[in-house]
Amino acid sequence: ILLSIFRISALNLASFANLLIFILIAGGVAPIGSAVISATAFGEAHDIPWHVVWLNWYPAHALGVIILAPFLMTVTSREWQKLRIAERAPEAAATFALFVALAICAAYFRTLIFLTAPAILLATVRFGLIGATLATLLLAFLSNIFVVAGVGQPILSQPELSQRILALQAFLAITSFWSLPTAVLLTERDRLLEDLSRANSL
Helix, strand or coil: CCCHHHCCCCCCCCCHHHHHHHHHHHHHHHHHHHHHHHHCCCCHHHCHHHHHHHHHHHHHHHHHHHHHHHHHHCCCHHHHHHHCCCCCHHHHHHHHHHHHHHHHHHCCHHHHHHHHHHHHHHHHHHHHHHCCCCCCHHHHHHHHHHHHHCCCCCCCCCCHHHHHHHHHHHHHHHHHHHHHHHHHHHHHHHHHHHHHHHHCCC
């Protein structure tokens, strides 16, 4: 409803101003209601003050929306069809296989975590906003599994699972806040170049 009010859709998400509005809506406003309801229900069931649960629940909801919603919006847009994924299947498979391999290696060797940044950039350059959103989603999915299951080395050597999850959320938030704007800027640049090329050909 909020996206409809601000007229943000898959067609115009690849605009820097609209992306900032989307992040404010998705990460600031939209998760408030669901987090309050969830925290209240969970708090009553386990005899924990709802605001204590909410402080942990809200960032997870906000981050989940920021990571998942852009992917769902772009994969259902015309940009997905323009990429001609069926014709570029080997390139797409190789790019994301490389990304998954780097993410798994980073889980076991903490110093390799910085290699995920150029991997996301590669996916962004080759596949635009869809590549950035899918790479970020894969990183979030894999890293959550590793942290919760206790696989490999945590981002920060914290003894409690809740602290490791908080560190992971901070890492994923930073990743999202640079990868999505970068993808949008590259998409806007490509559109400007297309418009310039079209104008020159007339």
